[in-house]
Amino acid sequence: MPYEAPDLANLSLSDIAELVAARKLPPVESWTPEQTGDSEMRVAADGKWYHQGGEIKRPAMVRAFSSLLSCDADGKHWLVTPQQKLSIAVDDAPFIAVELQSEGDGKDRTLAFRLNSDDLVFADADHAIEMRDGLPYLHVRGGLWAKLARPVYYELANLALAEDPEGVSIWSKGAQFSLMAPA
Known part of the structure; x- marks a missing residue:
């Protein structure tokens, strides 16, 4: 099959x-x-x-x-x-996050990502979302990261802006992630 x-x-x-x-x-x-x-x-x-x-x-x-x-x-x-x-x-990150599934709101939200390798990753304390040079990345495992594809990032940013227009952060599985580029 x-x-x-x-x-x-x-x-x-x-x-x-x-x-x-x-x-x-x-x-x-x-x-x-x-x-x-x-x-x-x-x-x-x-x-x-x-x-x-x-x-x-x-x-x-x-x-x-x-x-x-x-x-x-x-x-x-x-x-x-x-x-x-x-x-x-x-060249950059070994994976690309190509799809996002979100369930819940605020601190009760859970975010799941599908990678271009078809691996599935939940954003949580061990799988952080981090901004680097204005681009979002998701920790996959053991120092390996996935860059969020542009449509996935826009979807994530829209969710964050709807909940937190000033801070632009989002929660997943009890962990909070800022989508603002570090100053």
């Missing part, structure tokens, strides 16, 4: 929570392979993946590679397996 990306608009937050809980990522943070090298791969600022200059067009390959991503303390990105650790160039 072919893989189908989740459509957040047709899922309840409990459905999304079940999908998030069911996603089993490899334990890349526990692997310490001795062999290192260069993957000859790059994630462009628009979220497209490339190998040796050619775009990787199969979504299943992007999903597979994205599950092996890690980011070290120096901000360098790696593809990690038990046997090897290969560097990967990332």
